Amino acid sequence: xxxxxxxxxxxxxxxxxxxxxxxxxxxxxxxxxxxxxxxxxxxxxxxxxxxxxxxxxxxxxxxxxxxxxxxxxxxxxxxxxxxxxxxxxxxxxxxxxxxxxxxxxxxxxxxxxxxxxxxxxxxxxxxxxxxxxxxxxxxxxxxxxxxxxxxxxxxxxxxxxxxxxxxxxxxxxxxxxxxxxxxxxxxxxxxxxxxxxxxxxxxxxxxxxxxxxxxxxxxxxxxxxxxxxxx
Amino acid sequence: xxxxxxxxxxxxxxxxxxxxxxxxxxxxxxxxxxxxxxxxxxxxxxxxxxxxxxxxxxxxxxxxxxxxxxxxxxxxxxxxxxxxxxxxxxxxxxxxxxxxxxxxxxxxxxxxxxxxxxxxxxxxxxxxxxxxxxxxxxxxxxxxxxxxxxxxxxxxxxxxxxxxxxxxxxxxxxxxxxxxxxxxxxxxxxxxxxxxxxxxxxxxxxxxxxxxxxxxxxxxxxxxxxxxxxxxxxxxxxxxxxxxxxxxxxxxxxxxxxxxxxxxxxxxxxxxxxxxxxxxxxxxxxxxxxxxxxxxxxxxxxxxxxxxxxxxxxxxxxxxxxxxxxxxxxxxxxxxxxxxxxxxxxxxxxxxxxxxxxxxxxxxxxxxxxxxx
Numbered sequence: 232x233x234x235x236x237x238x239x240x241x242x243x244x245x246x247x248x249x250x251x252x253x254x255x256x257x258x259x260x261x262x263x264x265x266x267x268x269x270x271x272x273x274x275x276x277x278x279x280x281x282x283x284x285x286x287x288x289x290x291x292x293x294x295x296x297x298x299x300x301x302x303x304x305x306x307x308x309x310x311x312x313x314x315x316x317x318x319x320x321x322x323x324x325x326x327x328x329x330x331x332x333x334x335x336x337x338x339x340x341x342x343x344x345x346x347x348x349x350x351x352x353x354x355x356x357x358x359x360x361x362x363x364x365x366x367x368x369x370x371x372x373x374x375x376x377x378x379x380x381x382x383x384x385x386x387x388x389x390x391x392x393x394x395x396x397x398x399x400x401x402x403x404x405x406x407x408x409x410x411x412x413x414x415x416x417x418x419x420x421x422x423x424x425x426x427x428x429x430x431x432x433x434x435x436x437x438x439x440x441x442x443x444x445x446x447x448x449x450x451x452x453x454x455x456x457x458x459x460x461x462x
Numbered sequence: 463x464x465x466x467x468x469x470x471x472x473x474x475x476x477x478x479x480x481x482x483x484x485x486x487x488x489x490x491x492x493x494x495x496x497x498x499x500x501x502x503x504x505x506x507x508x509x510x511x512x513x514x515x516x517x518x519x520x521x522x523x524x525x526x527x528x529x530x531x532x533x534x535x536x537x538x539x540x541x542x543x544x545x546x547x548x549x550x551x552x553x554x555x556x557x558x559x560x561x562x563x564x565x566x567x568x569x570x571x572x573x574x575x576x577x578x579x580x581x582x583x584x585x586x587x588x589x590x591x592x593x594x595x596x597x598x599x600x601x602x603x604x605x606x607x608x609x610x611x612x613x614x615x616x617x618x619x620x621x622x623x624x625x626x627x628x629x630x631x632x633x634x635x636x637x638x639x640x641x642x643x644x645x646x647x648x649x650x651x652x653x654x655x656x657x658x659x660x661x662x663x664x665x666x667x668x669x670x671x672x673x674x675x676x677x678x679x680x681x682x683x684x685x686x687x688x689x690x691x692x693x694x695x696x697x698x699x700x701x702x703x704x705x706x707x708x709x710x711x712x713x714x715x716x717x718x719x720x721x722x723x724x725x726x727x728x729x730x731x732x733x734x735x736x737x738x739x740x741x742x743x744x745x746x747x748x749x750x751x752x753x754x755x756x757x758x759x760x761x762x763x764x765x766x767x768x769x770x771x772x773x774x775x776x777x778x779x780x781x782x783x784x785x786x787x788x789x790x791x792x793x794x795x796x797x798x799x800x801x802x803x804x805x806x807x808x809x810x811x812x813x814x815x816x817x818x819x820x821x822x823x824x825x826x827x828x829x830x831x832x833x834x835x
Contacts, residue, residue, distance in 0.1 A: 270776060271728065273713055286709030344810050346817075387695060402684035407695075407735035408761065408770040412789055419793030423800055430804045434811055438818070 236456040242317045242358055243450040250307040251447060257300040258425065261377075262418060264293035269415065297381055304374060317358030323368040325361035333361035341435075355439075357454060363431070370424050373417050380404075380414040469515030472674070476511075476541060486511070489541040496668035496743075497680065498690040510675035517674050518573050518581040520612055521555035524605040525598050525632050525641055526587030529660040530623040531557050537663035538747035556600070567601045574615050582673055583616035583651075585609065585644050588625040588632055592640030609647060618652045618679055619644060620669060624762060627655035627687075634768035645686065654679050655686040659762035662743050665691045687737070696759045697733035699741030702726065720756065730774040731758030738763040 243251075267289045274285065311320035325334060337360045339345050359367065382393070383400030384407055401410035436443035446452040476486050490508040494501070523531075535558075554570035561569055573581060587605075590597035595604035603611075613619060621644045624630035632641035645653050656669055669688055672680045680688040697703065705711070705725040712720035712729055720729075727734070733741075736759050740751040752759055758774070761767040 271709055271711060273711065273728075274709055280704050280708040280710055283708040283710065287707035289709075290707075342807070344807075344814050346814070387693075388698065399684055405765045406685075407737075408732075408764055408766065411735060415789040416792065419789065419796055422793070423796050426797065426800045426804065430808070434808070438811060438815060 473512040521584040524587030533660035578615040588641040590639035597639040627657035628765040657763040691739040726758040732761030733759040736761040
């Protein structure tokens with residue numbers, strides 16, 4: 232009889248999951264409030280201006296979420312050194328031979344859906360695959376662009392040294408106009424990655440039945456027993 | 463009063479013009495206030511104007527509309543126009559000097575030689591670089607030659623207005639004459655940028671009085687603008703700011719909200735991105751400024767303001783993607799492409815999944831049969 236023996240493996244540690252979900256929440260909040268700031272809806276009422284502050288509150292939420300975004304980013308950077316092998320920073324620089332091979336494999340069999348003649352166990356990715364790692368590097372760089380342009384635009388109104396550190400950014404870009412445009416455009420690029428990311432998570436869960444989606448909450452994924460021996 | 467061998471001071475000239483000492487002190491106070499200095503600086507300004515000989519000024523005009531000069535001569539203290547501009551300081555300015563033609567050029571060259579390394583060069587306008595600079599020629603020389611010649615002996619350069627600071631309208635896409643701001647041509651002299659189309663007259667007066675009286679440049683920001691006037695956004699000193707925070711916006715220029723004086727953010731006000739002193743100093747002797755007159759800020763003191771999207775909408779154009787395209791259009795295009803890609807991929811994976819399932823089912827059935835047996 233041929234039965235499959237699956238084993239549970241703890242992959243995503245607490246800090247990684249906390250980062251992931253707070254980061255996701257921040258991106259969503261920042262995008263919604265960002266759109267409101269870019270093009271505020273006409274909310275009419277007979278109230279005096281002194282009784283209302285909704286736009287100020289929207290901006291407050293945007294700036295607060297930005298700080299949270301930076302905070303979890305710092306947590307994740309720390310965990311890229313302190314965490315387990317699946318959280319390690321090397322996952323996000325897959326430029327060695329193994330990484331490039333894995334990238335080719337993912338492109339061929341996951342993206343282009345070319346059937347594998349002889350499915351090898353070593354091509355089953357336990358943590359991030361190489362393409363995903365590269366995508367998260369890009370995401371990280373885009374997040375840095377957002378932080379630099381965002382806090383650069385914010386710096387003029389700030390009294391704390393942290394946002395003031397970014398005051399040179401709009402100046403270097405030729406003014407707030409360009410900084411704002413880049414801030415806005417990078418938001419779309421982040422969402423481009425988010426859409427692909429969410430789709431591929433569902434895709435892998437569906438195709439590989441390894442508990443990909445629930446692992447983002449529980450931290451556990453399931454793999455064939457044979458795969459462990461190689462790891 | 464003035465010894466013949468001594469160079470005239472500003473104070474001498476002011477008294478000669480018939481102003482009283484009281485007028486002079488008022489002027490010094492005005493200037494200190496413009497520059498945002500503390501009260502003890504009033505004495506410093508008065509002292510400098512009384513004791514330092516006047517600094518010669520050469521004021522060049524290249525590709526521009528003279529709105530900077532117009533703004534400056536309307537600066538609200540008469541001594542600025544009378545003394546600094548009309549009577550004593552300007553050794554050369556095409557627009558306002560009495561001399562013309564060869565006489566004017568001779569006066570300029572005399573100043574450049576006599577006060578080499580001492581005079582202040584004020585530049586109004588941008589310099590065309592395309593086609594050998596033939597688009598702007600003065601006295602048989604191109605603006606580029608004129609600028610290099612005048613800059614060589616200058617102590618410092620003041621770039622008046624957006625033309626000299628960042629190119630302004632002539633450098634707007636497609637920039638047919640290759641209009642270039644001063645700081646991209648002259649690299650070895652201290653340059654103060656006083657952007658605006660035009661800059662506020664009092665700002666100009668404040669900058670030039672600072673340079674002339676203290677002999678140093680005012681404190682500059684990263685872009686090279688005087689911090690005293692360009693440290694804040696128009697938005698941050700706008701009297702309509704409370705409406706912005708309350709989320710009360712004019713939707714059109716002729717709607718009820720516009721009449722109520724609500725924030726002009728949604729009709730394209732560029733105040734939130736524009737660094738200038740309009741909100742605090744205002745124009746025409748502090749009477750008003752664009753937003754107070756019901757029109758959004760067009761961002762005239764910011765780089766590339768002509769190419770930074772439409773004046774009456776909250777969009778930001780992108781160079782290289784065409785003037786009309788905006789970040790949102792690009793974003794929606796990208797998102798649409800992603801959605802299409804995901805759709806195609808999902809269908810293809812469904813097909814692949816069916817095959818895999820068939821194999822799994824077959825495997826399951828074999829296992830079941832084996833268990834039964």
